[in-house]
Each structure stands twice: as structure tokens, then as C-alpha cells.
Amino acid sequence: MPTxxxxxxxxxxxxxxxxADATASxxxxxxxxxxxxxxxxVGLEARAASLGTRSIKTSAKAYAxxxxxxxxxxxxLEGADTPGKVRALAAKAVHPDPTDxxxxxxxxxxxxxxxxxxAKAVLAGTDVKVASVATAFPAGxxxxxxxxxxTRDAIxxxxxxxxxxxxxxxxxxxxxxxxxxxxxxxxxxxxxxARLKVIFExxxxxxxxxxxxxxxxGMLAGADFIKTSTGKVAVNAxxxxxxxMLEAVRDFRALTGVQVGVKPAGGIRTTKDxxxxxxxxxxxxxxxxxxxTWFRFGASSLLNDLLMQRQxxxxxxxxxxxxxxxx
Numbered sequence: 098m099p100t101x102x103x104x105x106x107x108x109x110x111x112x113x114x115x116x117a118d119a120t121a122s123x124x125x126x127x128x129x130x131x132x133x134x135x136x137x138x139v140g141l142e143a144r145a146a147s148l149g150t151r152s153i154k155t156s157a158k159a160y161a162x163x164x165x166x167x168x169x170x171x172x173x174l175e176g177a178d179t180p181g182k183v184r185a186l187a188a189k190a191v192h193p194d195p196t197d198x199x200x201x202x203x204x205x206x207x208x209x210x211x212x213x214x215x216a217k218a219v220l221a222g223t224d225v226k227v228a229s230v231a232t233a234f235p236a237g238x239x240x241x242x243x244x245x246x247x248t249r250d251a252i253x254x255x256x257x258x259x260x261x262x263x264x265x266x267x268x269x270x271x272x273x274x275x276x277x278x279x280x281x282x283x284x285x286x287x288x289x290x291a292r293l294k295v296i297f298e299x300x301x302x303x304x305x306x307x308x309x310x311x312x313x314x315g316m317l318a319g320a321d322f323i324k325t326s327t328g329k330v331a332v333n334a335x336x337x338x339x340x341x342m343l344e345a346v347r348d349f350r351a352l353t354g355v356q357v358g359v360k361p362a363g364g365i366r367t368t369k370d371x372x373x374x375x376x377x378x379x380x381x382x383x384x385x386x387x388x389x390t391w392f393r394f395g396a397s398s399l400l401n402d403l404l405m406q407r408q409x410x411x412x413x414x415x416x417x418x419x420x421x422x423x424x
Contacts, residue, residue: 168393170206205393226257299325313345327363371394
């Protein structure tokens with residue numbers, strides 16, 4: 098659940114009241130969101146690119162690889178998913194490299210609601226979580242009662258985390274309060290049984306200003322994590338949109354004392370990519386987010402590259418893709 102840091106003084110009380118007032122009505126929320134500072138797109142992309150050029154030494158690289166493995170939500174979200182595929186993926190999450198039991202476990206396995214019980218059975222007795230997409234993933238085009246039933250079914254089957262999608266159509270039409278209230282309703286359904294990750298599908302939001310606004314809607318509505326993408330569109334996680342979301346959670350905690358996690362998902366396939374994102378986290382929000390409680394990678398193929406690079410560091414030889422499972 099979110100970590101709360103003590104806030105002191107009249108200024109803090111005033112800021113909290115301002116945020117509470119911002120969600121009191123549709124017009125108040127609109128004023129608040131459109132009053133957020135505009136995003137300097139050139140500056141944002143330049144900073145993300147600059148941080149991506151940072152080099153790290155071999156010892157730090159070994160640490161970063163293990164950290165990245167521990168942050169992966171190992172994911173399969175295909176119409177052709179079978180119980181056998183999900184069981185194999187869950188077993189891999191527990192022992193990513195069967196030849197080296199020092200390899201960290203992944204943070205979670207992410208599946209459709211009907212596969213939650215299958216994954217849960219394999220992961221019983223481990224600290225690997227079961228995450229489930231819900232709320233009519235990936236389009237999010239369903240009535241609220243259907244979305245809540247989807248969430249309820251996933252939790253009843255044993256999901257520890259729910260990855261919901263916002264209604265991008267409502268957001269882009271300016272119906273911000275509808276989006277906020279829907280997130281609140283799903284959060285209430287989760288209660289203390291599951292953490293909630295809110296997916297914005299940043300590739301469909303068109304502008305960085307919209308990504309910033311969506312981030313604030315998610316956080317104001319009680320999201321435990323904000324997440325870039327479903328992995329089902331052309332543009333998914335990028336260093337720039339992830340940097341923007343990291344800045345949002347940093348600013349939100351400064352205002353409220355509430356810490357919110359970030360999950361880039363889709364398109365992160367290599368160790369080099371993962372390390373770039375870890376540098377973004379370290380330089381933007383600091384070490385407190387360098388933990389799988391607060392930062393995740395939504396990925397399927399990333400784990401294999403991390404394992405191959407880990408083997409190379411430990412043995413001096415690059416074993417190649419034949420030495421890891423194809424998921």
C-alpha cells in the first residue's frame with residue numbers, strides 16, 4: 098500500500114486542501130489539470146536522452162541486472178495463452194535460470210483473470226505476486242459494472258495486483274471526472290486485497306501534457322502504481338514518457354507524502370534498455386524507488402536478455418539465446 102511521509106505546517110495543509118478541492122467537481126478537476134505546468138517536450142526528451150548515455154562499471158552492472166530481474170512483471174497476455182504456458186511462465190518467475198539458483202526471482206507474473214488461479218497454484222509459498230489485467234483490457238471499453246466484475250473475479254481467483262486500463266476515449270473527450278471516478282471505484286473493489294496499477298496507454302494520449310494530466314488523475318484517485326502502456330499499441334514505454342511519470346510521482350509525494358510506484362511496459366527488451374530506465378529512476382526520484390515495491394518493468398522478452406548478460410558477467414562467455422527458454 099502507499100507509504101505516507103509526515104507533512105508539517107500550514108503550507109502542507111493548504112496543499113492537501115487544494116488537492117482535495119481539485120476533485121470536488123468536474124470543473125474544479127479541469128481547472129487543476131489544465132493549471133499544471135506545461136511540459137517542455139524538447140527539454141524532457143533531451144534529459145531522458147542524456148541520462149540514457151550514462152555508463153556504469155561492471156560491478157554496478159551486475160547489481161543493476163539483478164535489480165532489473167527482481168522488478169519484472171513477467172507477462173503473457175495473448176489470446177492463445179494456455180494453462181501449460183502460464184504454469185511454465187510462473188515456474189520461470191521463481192527460478193529464472195535453473196542453472197544458477199542465485200538468480201533473483203521476478204516481482205510478479207501478469208496474466209488475464211482466467212489464468213490467475215493457474216499462476217497462483219505454481220507460485221504458492223513464494224514471494225512472487227500474481228498480477229492480473231482487468232477492466233476490459235486492453236481497450237477499456239466496457240460498462241463500469243463489467244469492469245468491476247472483471248476486477249472482482251481476478252481478486253477472487255487470487256490476484257495480488259490489478260492492472261487496470263483507463264477509458265482513453267473519456268480522457269481525450271475531456272471527461273476527466275469520469276476517469277477519476279472509475280479509478281476510484283476499481284480501487285475500492287481492490288480494497289486491501291490487491292494493489293492497483295493504472296495503465297494510461299501513453300501512446301494514445303497524443304501529448305506529454307496529457308500524460309502529465311493522466312498521471313495526476315491516477316494518483317488523485319488512489320493508484321498504487323501508474324503504468325505507461327498495455328504493450329498492445331505501436332508506442333509503449335519510452336524513456337521520455339517514463340521520465341515524465343517519475344517526475345509526477347516525485348511531485349505528488351512532495352505535496353501529499355504519498356509514494357506511488359511507476360511501471361513502464363512494452364518495448365523494453367534489452368539489458369541496455371533496462372539499465373537506462375534504472376538510471377532514470379535513480380536520478381529523478383532516488384533510491385527509495387529502486388525496489389520492486391515501487392518500480393516494475395512490464396515485459397516478456399526482457400528477462401531472457403538479462404539472463405544472458407548475467408551469464409556472460411559470471412562466466413566470461415556469452416551463452417546465446419539457445420540457453421534460455423522461449424516464452
